Amino acid sequence: MLMIIQLILGLGLLVFLHELGHFLAARIFGMRVEKFVIFMDIFDFKLFKFTKGDTEYSIGWLPIGGYVKIAGMIDESLDKDQMKEEPKPDEFRSFAAWKRIIVLLGGVIVNLIVGLIIFTCVLYYGEKEYIPASELTEGMYVYEEGEAFGLQTGDRVTHLNGKEVIRVQDSYNKNIFSETALTIDRGGKTVEVVIPPTYKNRDILLYSESNFEAVVNGFTESSPAKDAGVLIGDRITAVDKFEVAAFGDVKNIMFNLVDGDTVNIEVMRNNQLKIITCFVDSTRFLGFSSLFPVKETEAYGVGSAMAYGYKESIDMLNVNIAGLAALFTGKIDFRKSVTGPIGIAKIYGSEFEAIRFWKITALISLILAITNLIPIPALDGGQIVIIMAETIIGRELSYRVKMVVQIVGIVLVLGLMLFTVINDIIRW
Numbered sequence: 001m002l003m004i005i006q007l008i009l010g011l012g013l014l015v016f017l018h019e020l021g022h023f024l025a026a027r028i029f030g031m032r033v034e035k036f037v038i039f040m041d042i043f044d045f046k047l048f049k050f051t052k053g054d055t056e057y058s059i060g061w062l063p064i065g066g067y068v069k070i071a072g073m074i075d076e077s078l079d080k081d082q083m084k085e086e087p088k089p090d091e092f093r094s095f096a097a098w099k100r101i102i103v104l105l106g107g108v109i110v111n112l113i114v115g116l117i118i119f120t121c122v123l124y125y126g127e128k129e130y131i132p133a134s135e136l137t138e139g140m141y142v143y144e145e146g147e148a149f150g151l152q153t154g155d156r157v158t159h160l161n162g163k164e165v166i167r168v169q170d171s172y173n174k175n176i177f178s179e180t181a182l183t184i185d186r187g188g189k190t191v192e193v194v195i196p197p198t199y200k201n202r203d204i205l206l207y208s209e210s211n212f213e214a215v216v217n218g219f220t221e222s223s224p225a226k227d228a229g230v231l232i233g234d235r236i237t238a239v240d241k242f243e244v245a246a247f248g249d250v251k252n253i254m255f256n257l258v259d260g261d262t263v264n265i266e267v268m269r270n271n272q273l274k275i276i277t278c279f280v281d282s283t284r285f286l287g288f289s290s291l292f293p294v295k296e297t298e299a300y301g302v303g304s305a306m307a308y309g310y311k312e313s314i315d316m317l318n319v320n321i322a323g324l325a326a327l328f329t330g331k332i333d334f335r336k337s338v339t340g341p342i343g344i345a346k347i348y349g350s351e352f353e354a355i356r357f358w359k360i361t362a363l364i365s366l367i368l369a370i371t372n373l374i375p376i377p378a379l380d381g382g383q384i385v386i387i388m389a390e391t392i393i394g395r396e397l398s399y400r401v402k403m404v405v406q407i408v409g410i411v412l413v414l415g416l417m418l419f420t421v422i423n424d425i426i427r428w
Contacts, residue, residue, distance in 0.1 A: 006348035007341060008063050010361040012038060014111065014368055015066040021110030022068040025103040032090040035069035064341065064417065070103070074402045097391045104380045104387075111369035115316070118362035120309030126355040129297040130308075131168040131209075133157070138211045139185075140171070141248030144256070146206030150193050152186065153211060153246070159183035167298075167308070168209050174315050177322035177331075209292060210248030216267075216288045221351075223287030228278035230267060230288060237273070238266035247290040254284040316366050324370065340420025377409025 016038050026033050033055045037046075041060035049058035060066070072091025087094045092103070123130075139154040157171040158164065161181050165171050173180040173195075180195040195206065214236035219226040236244045240263050242253045257263065265276045265286075278286065300308070326332045339347070348360055373381040386405065390396050 002350055002352060003345040003348055006352065006357060007345040010348065010357065010364060011063065011341075011344075014114070014361065014365050015039065017110050017114050017365075018107035018368060018372075019066050019068045021106035021108070022070070022103060023106075025106035026068065026070050026092070029095060029099050029103065030090060031092055031095065031103065032071040032088075033068060034071055035067070037069070038066045039063045040065050040067075074399065074406050093396070097387050100387055101384055104383050108369045108372050108380060111365045111372070112313070112317075115362045115366040115369070116309055116313045118358050118365065119312040120305050122355055122358050122362070123300050123308055123312075124302065124305035126358070127300070129299045131292070131294055132296070132298050133165045133168055133171065135294055135296065136168060136209055136211075140207040140209060141211040141246050142207045143205060143248065143252050149195050149206065150191075151182075151184070151207055153248075154186070155191075155207070156185040157182055157207075158185050158190075171207075171209075172205070175319045175322055177319070177326050208248055210251070210290075211246045212290070212293055214244050214247040214250055214290050217291040218289045220287040220289075224278050224280050225265065225276075225286040225288045228265070228276050230265065230276055230278070231269065234267040234269050234274075236265060236290075237268050240264055241266075250286065254280075254286060257284060313362075313366060316363055317370065320367055320370050324374075338416075338420050340417065343420070376412055377405045378413045379409065382409055 019036060019038065023033055023036055036055055036057045037060055038058070039060035040062040041058060042062055045061050046058040047061055049056055051057070070092045072087055072093040092100060133156070136156055139156045140151075142151040142153045142155065159182070160170060160173060163170075176198050178197050182193045182195065184191040184193055216225075216230055216232050216234045216236070218232065236247075236250060238244055239250060239253045240257065242249070244250055244253070244266075254263070262277050262279055265278050267274050267276060280286065323332070327338075344360075344364070348357065372379050373384075375381045375385045377383070377386070382405075386397065386402065
């Protein structure tokens, strides 16, 4: 239930702000707005509505999407009667092309700004501080897949794609669809490593800041290790007789072990070695964390939070644009890469964590900005293409042509939504 509540709250907020962008831009130019609808009011059924001035404000019953009905614009309402009449001065079609395009871009612009603001606030008010890369005195732990690209445990990432690494989290390239150029400090020597795009999600990281002792400091909600008797403060020394010198070894060993019902975990407890048999499944999940030995952290100021919030936003935009390009060029599996409302609800999770909730909401806000620019007629991008085409040919397309194009677009969007829901159910 909490998954669904978080989904509705997150999407409801973003839909409201997106449509508010269209609404405010239209009002600034003097266009008449007839409806402001949050969520879809299919069959004209609304959970709530009221009218103020010329505009009816309402909440639809289907918690996906929303729309602003601007007079003289062919949209989700498919109002044929209005379009057959002569244009009035306050109708969308009566305004200059550049003004209409700005109105259509209003929602996208708001989504971009919202993503930036949320990321900034998460850093400043939520995370509050970060671990400087200089704290990684022992360097990174490198997994086997990372070793295949020439990385070694103990490497310190000093630059990523030519940019200096200030925070530990900046050591990772989030965009797996692009080439990654790493500048490495290896025992005082500078080494350049280039990692090609993978076009797939990795099961494990190439490297992580896990090059420290595996001393248990916490457990996940469902933890096989805890159930088996591992205690906070235990230092893991071996897993199934494979030596554990660093926390990263645990994940590396578990990932490469053949499937089995149990593993034997050697722990040092009060200077005594104990062997604990732990039941596991095919996911090889043990469910414990180990604390990174941080001496000093850096607090986010307003300026640094804004700068890194901007960086997070740009990084996420680049990832999603590259992901869409890979999707449409067939480099990644469409079924595995497209997520619908059920999948998004699962991402939010069954527990409410404020920072997680807002990060996911910020990410979705940026994704909405990008997807709304796709040139499908029912989306903002499709409407912009039509206006640009009319500008080039020097005349307005007939309302019949626009209506057919809009219907085709709506069918495509609804078909995609139906596909994502079915796909989510299959993958559940």
